[in-house]
Structures are given as C-alpha cells and as structure tokens.
Amino acid sequence: MSPNTRVASVTCLGCGCGCDDLVVEVAGGRIASVTPPCPLAQAWFSDGRVPSAIRRGGADAPLDAALADAAELLAGVSGRVLVVLAPEITSQAQRTALAVADVLRARVETATSGPAAAGLLAAQRRGRTGATLGEIRNRADVVVFWAVDPGPRYPRYWSRYAPEPVGTHVPQGRKGRVVISVSIGRDRGPAGADGELALEPDQEVPALSVMRAVALGNTLGDLPPPLKAAGDIGAQLAKARYSAIVYEAEPAAEPARDPYRGEGLLALAQALNGPSRAALSPLRAGGNRSGAEAVLTSHTGYPMSVTYGSGAPAYRPASRGLAEAAADAAAILVVGSASAMGESLAAAAGRAPVVIVGPRASEAPFAARVAVDTGVAGIHEAGTAYRMDDMPLRLRPPLQAERSAAAVLGDLLAAIQARRPKATR
Numbered sequence: 487m488s489p490n491t492r493v494a495s496v497t498c499l500g501c502g503c504g505c506d507d508l509v510v511e512v513a514g515g516r517i518a519s520v521t522p523p524c525p526l527a528q529a530w531f532s533d534g535r536v537p538s539a540i541r542r543g544g545a546d547a548p549l550d551a552a553l554a555d556a557a558e559l560l561a562g563v564s565g566r567v568l569v570v571l572a573p574e575i576t577s578q579a580q581r582t583a584l585a586v587a588d589v590l591r592a593r594v595e596t597a598t599s600g601p602a603a604a605g606l607l608a609a610q611r612r613g614r615t616g617a618t619l620g621e622i623r624n625r626a627d628v629v630v631f632w633a634v635d636p637g638p639r640y641p642r643y644w645s646r647y648a649p650e651p652v653g654t655h656v657p658q659g660r661k662g663r664v665v666i667s668v669s670i671g672r673d674r675g676p677a678g679a680d681g682e683l684a685l686e687p688d689q690e691v692p693a694l695s696v697m698r699a700v701a702l703g704n705t706l707g708d709l710p711p712p713l714k715a716a717g718d719i720g721a722q723l724a725k726a727r728y729s730a731i732v733y734e735a736e737p738a739a740e741p742a743r744d745p746y747r748g749e750g751l752l753a754l755a756q757a758l759n760g761p762s763r764a765a766l767s768p769l770r771a772g773g774n775r776s777g778a779e780a781v782l783t784s785h786t787g788y789p790m791s792v793t794y795g796s797g798a799p800a801y802r803p804a805s806r807g808l809a810e811a812a813a814d815a816a817a818i819l820v821v822g823s824a825s826a827m828g829e830s831l832a833a834a835a836g837r838a839p840v841v842i843v844g845p846r847a848s849e850a851p852f853a854a855r856v857a858v859d860t861g862v863a864g865i866h867e868a869g870t871a872y873r874m875d876d877m878p879l880r881l882r883p884p885l886q887a888e889r890s891a892a893a894v895l896g897d898l899l900a901a902i903q904a905r906r907p908k909a910t911r
Contacts, residue, residue: 489512489513489514489515490512490513490514491511491512491884492509492510492511492512493509493510493512493882493883493884494509495507495508495882496508496509496510496520496864496882496883496884497864497871497879497880497881497882498520498524498526498527498530498531498772498864499530499574499772499773499774499863499864499871500524500526500527500529500530500531500772501526501639501640501641501771501772501874502640502769502770502771502772502775502776502873502874503619503640503642503643503646503647503772503873503874504772504871504872504873504874504877504879505524505527505642505646506879506880507522508520508521508522508527509521510531510884512534512884512885515885516533516534516535517531517532517533517534517865517884517885518533522642524641524642525641526639526640526641526772530772530865531865531884534865534866534884534885536845536846536859536861536862536865536866536887537846537848537849537859538859538887538888538889539847539848539857539859540552540848540857540858540859541847541848541854541856541857541858542555542855542856543555543855544853549858549889549894549897552856552858553856553858553894553897553898553901554901555855555856556819556841556855556856556898556901557898557901557902557904557905558905559817559839559841559855559856560586560590560817560819560841560902561590561902561905561906563816563817564589564590564591565590565591565592565795566814566815566816566817567587567590567591567592567593567815567816567817567818567819568592568593568594568595568808568811568812568815568817568818568819568834568838569583569584569586569587569590569592569593569594569595569818569819569821570594570595570596570808570818570819570820570821570822570827570831571583571594571595571596571597571778571781571782571821571822572597572820572821572822572823572824572826572827572831572844573597573771573772573773573774573775573822573823573826573827574773574774574822574823574826574844574845574862574863575774575821575822575823575844575845575860575863575867575891575892576774576777576863576864576867576868576869576870576871576881576890576891576892577774577777577780577781577869577870577871577872577878578869578870578892579821579822579863579867579869579890579891579892579895580774580777580778580781580782580821581781581785582892582895582896582899583819583821583895584781584782584785584786585899586819586895586898586899586902587794587819588794589899589902589903589906590794590902591794591795591796591797592793592794592819593792593793593794593795593802593811593815594782594791594792594793594794595790595791595806595807595808595811596775596778596779596782596789596790596791597771597773597775597778597822597826597827598775598778598779598789598790598806599736599771601735601736601737601743602735602736602768602770603790603803603806604743604745604747604748605735605748605768606779606789606790607748607803608748608749608752609748609752611749612749612752612753612756613752613756614752614766615752615755615756615759615764615765615766616765616766616767616875616876617730617765617766617767617875618875618877619646619647619767619873619874619875619877620647620877621765622647622648622730622765622767623646623647623648623651623653624653624654624655624656625653625654625655625656625727625728625763626648626649626653626656626663626728626729626730626765627655627656627662627663627664627726627727627728627729628663628664628665628666628722628723628726628727628728628729628730629648629649629663629664629665629666629729629730629732630666630668630719630723630729630730630731630732631665631666631667631668631675631676631679631732631733632668632670632675632731632732632733632751633668633669633670633671633673633674633675633690633733633734634673634675634732634733634734634769635667635674635675635676635677636676636732636769637676639734639769640769643732643769644676647767648663648730648732648767649663649665655727655728664680664681664722664726665678665679665680665681666679666680666681666682666683666719666722667679667681667682667683668682668683668684668685668719669682669683669684669685670684670685670686670687670689670690671685671686671687673734673737681719681722683712683715683716683719684712685712685716686712687744688744689712689713690744690747690750691744691746691747691750692713693712693713693716694716694747694750694751694753694754695750696709696713696716696717696720697716697717697719697720697723697754698720698750698753698754698757699717699720700717700720700721700724701720701723701724701754701757701758701760701761701762702757702760703761720754723758723762723764724758724761724762725761725762726762726763726764727762727763728762728763728764728765729758729762729763729764729765730764730765730766730767731751731754731755731764731765731766731767732767732769733751733766733767733768733769734768734769735768735769735770735874736769736770736771751766752766767875768874769874770874771874772874773822773823773826773863774863774871774872776872776873776874776876777870777871777872777878780872780876780878785799786799786801787799787801788801788803790803790806791803791805791806791811807830808827808830808831808833808834809830809833809834811834812833812834812835812837812838813837815834815837815838816838817838817839817840817841818834818835818838818839818840818841819840819841819842819843820835820840820841820842820843820844820847820850820854821843821844821891821895822844822845822891823844823845823846823862824842824844824846824847824850824851824852824854825846825849825850825851831852832851832852835850835852835853835854836852839855840852840853840854840855841854841855841856841857842854842856842857842858843858843860843891843894843895843898844858844859844860844891845859845860845861845862845891846859847859847860858889858894859888859889860887860889860890860891860894861883861885861886861887861888861889861890861891862887863881863891864881864882864883865883865884865885866883866885866886866887866890867881867883867887867890867891867892868880868881868882868883869881869892
C-alpha cells in the first residue's frame with residue numbers, strides 16, 4: 487500500500503457501533519486524519535503505529551524460534567491450557583485460536599464483561615427480542631434510552647442509528663420519532679428527550695414489571711408516582727408502531743445491578759411484541775468482542791466459557807472468569823490485545839507462563855514467555871469483525887503490519903500439531 491493514500495469505507499472498532507463509512511487519510515505511512523470526526527475513532531486509529539517485536543524470554547528472537555518455544559510449552563501441558571480471546575483481532579484469527587484450543591483441549595475465555603454475560607445468560611433462559619441497528623434506524627418511531635446516554639461511549643449512535651437519521655419507515659427522521667429518556671440513580675438518560683422518567687436503582691425492576699403488565703393489558707391498582715409514570719410509558723410503547731429499548735450492556739465501571747434487570751428488559755420487549763413491535767438494542771464495547779462470542783457460538787454452540795477438556799466443547803458459565811479459569815491452568819495463550827483485558831488478566835498471568843499473539847504483545851503489562859506483535863483488526867488486518875448487533879462487517883485496513891494474527895496463529899497451530907505425539911491426548 488502506498489505511504490500516501492486515501493482509503494474509504496473503513497470500519498472503526500473503537501466502540502460497538504462498528505461505523506463502516508469512515509475515510510482515512512494516510513501520509514508518510516501513518517494515519518493523518520479520520521472523517522467523519524469522532525473522538526473514539528480518533529483514539530482507536532491514532533496514527534496507526536504499532537510495535538512489531540518478537541520476544542522470547544524477554545529478548546528479541548526470530549519468529550520460528552519463538553513459535554517453536556510457544557508450541558513446546560503449550561503442547562507439553564495439553565489439557566491444562568487457558569486460551570483467552572482478547573479484543574482487537576479479526577474473526578479469522580479468533581477461529582484459528584479456537585482450532586488451537588481444540589487441539590490442546592484447552593479452556594476458552596473471552597473479554598465478555600460480567601453484565602454482558604448476565605444478559606447472554608438471561609437471553610438463553612428467555613429468548614431474545616433483538617434487531618439489527620439498520621432495522622432500528624429504518625423502523626423505530628419510539629426510542630427509549632434506558633439509563634444510558636450514548637453520547638460519551640457511542641458518539642455516533644444518535645446520528646447514525648437513532649433517533650436522528652431518516653429511515654424507510656420514518657421519513658422525517660428525528661421529527662418522526664418520540665424519544666424517552668430514563669434515568670436510574672447516577673445512570674442518566676440523554677437530555678432533550680420528549681419524555682423523561684427518573685427512578686431509584688431499587689425501582690428499576692418494579693418499573694419494568696409494571697410496564698410489562700401494562701403491555702399485556704393487565705389492570706393495575708394504585709401505584710407510587712414513579713411507577714405510575716413507568717406504566718404510562720408502557721402504555722405509550724404498546725401503542726407505538728415500532729419501539730426500540732436502548733440500554734448499556736457493558737457499563738464502564740460495572741456497578742452492582744439487580745440480578746433480574748436483564749430478565750426484566752427481555753420480558754418487557756417480548757410483551758410489547760403482542761400489541762406492537764419492539765426490540766432491545768444492547769450497547770456493547772468494540773474491538774470485535776461480539777465477534778469472539780459469535781465465533782465461539784458457531785464452532786461450539788456456546789458464546790463464552792467453553793472447555794475442550796473432554797475432547798468435545800462443554801459450557802461452563804457458572805465458573806466463568808479469568809481468575810477461576812487460570813487457577814488450574816499450566817499455561818496461558820492470549821490472542822489479541824492483552825492490555826485491553828485489564829487487571830484480571832495481569833493477575834491470572836502471574837500464575838502460569840504466558841504466550842501472547844496480538845497487537846502490542848511486547849508491551850503487555852506483565853511478563854510473557856513469548857510475545858509476538860501483530861497488526862490491529864481493521865487498522866492493519868483485513869477480514870471480518872462483528873458489530874454489537876451481531877452483524878458481520880468487512881474490514882478494509884488503511885495500513886499494513888509486518889505480520890497478521892491469523893497467520894501467526896496458523897503457524898503456531900502447525901507447530902503444535904507437529905508435537906502432538908509428545909502431548910497428552
């Protein structure tokens with residue numbers, strides 16, 4: 487690729503919106519500008535520079551030697567390996583990582599946060615009433631922002647999906663939509679809405695229950711003012727042509743939530759699909775985190791916390807999390823950006839030798855036996871990533887890195903398979 491070029495239709499993975507309409511200007515082999523302007527896109531792409539080191543025992547090493555050492559380590563403890571699918575890699579790299587996990591009979595954990603995992607489990611129990619972001623943009627005439635203002639963490643949701651854009655069934659755009667802002671404790675909805683509701687945290691699930699009861703046509707007795715207002719909103723949603731309930735599925739600080747919150751949101755959306763049409767729109771973090779869940783589901787039937795220990799995939803959601811998974815691990819393979827996993831991975835890495843393949847592997851906040859730097863999905867590596875509504879997106883990178891995560895993992899897989907007679911089967 488030329489050191490000076492202009493690349494259109496670039497996909498940003500800075501948040502779960504997955505905007506694929508960006509134009510990136512490259513000058514001198516670095517990213518010079520990103521349009522349309524978005525603070526998260528600017529931070530995500532930066533100037534596009536990433537390290538390209540290969541480290542073995544903390545020292546520079548040839549790729550073949552580093553992968554041979556990694557394969558020897560991982561194959562030697564087959565059945566006791568933890569594979570971590572971290573953010574910032576393509577779905578192709580994630581698939582290859584699962585092939586490695588299968589060969590090693592490893593346990594697999596993802597970057598799925600606690601609240602997001604609770605939502606996935608609730609959906610498995612009750613089913614899920616969802617929609618693509620495109621469907622919401624084209625059809626939703628009532629949009630409820632449930633305890634979230636998308637502006638700070640999802641800057642273009644408002645302008646790209648709802649409520650501003652013109653849709654096929656909402657030709658007037660914002661003027662043709664009713665926006666309802668719900669604030670719960672410190673979690674505020676957006677300002678400037680057509681209707682507002684303020685609840686205390688302990689009123690959230692009761693309010694959802696009241697709204698569901700109204701949508702089902704039940705008659706309610708006297709209610710305190712906040713719950714009565716929630717019932718009025720429930721009646722408004724039941725009369726809508728199409729309502730979308732937007733909520734934060736991955737709160738930044740992960741505050742304590744009522745364990746029935748996810749159930750309540752799902753139940754409300756399902757009840758509204760009797761008198762009307764409704765969908766939940768969970769807001770998720772970027773970096774292709776949703777892609778890891780999609781790839782795991784397509785390969786194993788489960789979106790997270792999978793073990794290949796018996797030779798076949800098994801689901802372990804009750805014991806999910808890096809701390810518990812690392813307790814029995816004799817080695818850890820991190821695929822993706824180790825620094826994006828936070829302190830939980832750093833704590834787990836202190837218990838077993840670690841191999842890292844992914845962006846900025848050599849700059850991980852903990853020591854690694856082997857670290858191989860690769861490019862970042864969508865910035866240096868082409869392939870596929872998933873938006874937060876589980877829509878696959880083509881990645882068109884404006885730059886090129888020295889090596890890709892998928893290719894390195896393919897070489898690692900071949901090296902492990904060559905050592906399989908020495909491994910525990």
